[in-house]
Amino acid sequence: MPTPERTSLDAIVAAGRELLESSGPAGLTMQAVAQRVGVRAPSLYKRIRDRDALLTAVATASADDLTRRLDAAGDDLASLARAYRDFAHAHPEAFRLLFTAAAPEDALHRASAPVLHACADLVGSEHALEAARLFTAWATGFLQMELAGAFRLGGDVAEAFDYGMSRILAGLTTA
Known part of the structure; x- marks a missing residue:
């Protein structure tokens, strides 16, 4: 038996x-x-199989969670930015794990699809990838610094995030 x-x-x-x-x-x-x-x-x-496979499974599940949150956020880049930030705050270690070799490429492609779509709506499909990279680099850098407690000059960090997002959107829509 x-x-x-x-x-x-x-x-x-x-x-x-x-x-x-x-x-x-x-x-x-x-x-x-x-x-x-x-x-x-x-x-x-x-x-x-082993710890590496465990890390990959956890990274995949985390990327899929992020994808669901982004899909539910709507089609505009500002809403996606807020969902991205909310995910980073709710799961900071998973957020960091997504930027390691443990995160499988196919899961990252799924998570990037809503951002690529929103960027295509803003700047056209010809420059969607470049716009998505700009947005992702800015948002990820900001969030990594925020999670690390690196913003020590005072002020409201959430307001700074919103300000940065508004400037990114302004730059993308005038390009």
């Missing part, structure tokens, strides 16, 4: 995402995930 399934890939990935946020990348270990889902570590290897 086969042994019963004690966990699922979905449960493993969910536990991995929780551990990533609570303990950072160093705390995302096979042992910690096994404890979180209530199995012994060797049982995880039936579902996940």
Whole structure:
């Protein structure tokens, strides 16, 4: 008689995402995930090959979460920027993980589709990729600095984000 399934890939990935946020990348270990889902570590290897595969699965799930948030945000770049910022604040470690080699290219392509579409609406399809790169580079840099606590000169950081987004939009629409 086969042994019963004690966990699922979905449960493993969910536990991995929780551990990533609570303990950072160093705390995302096979042992910690096994404890979180209530199995012994060797049982995880039936579902996940190794820690690198675990990181990839967590990055994929995170990118898919971001994609759902962006899809729900609407078609304009300002709404997408707010959804992007909300995701970064809700899941800072997952946000950072998306900019590592663990994040698979296909998941990143899915997450970039709403931004590319919004940029095509603003500047036309000929320059959509360049506009999307400009937006993503600015927003990601801003958010990385914000999450790191690097804005120390006072003022309202949310207002600064909105100001920056308005300037990006103004620049894109006049180009």
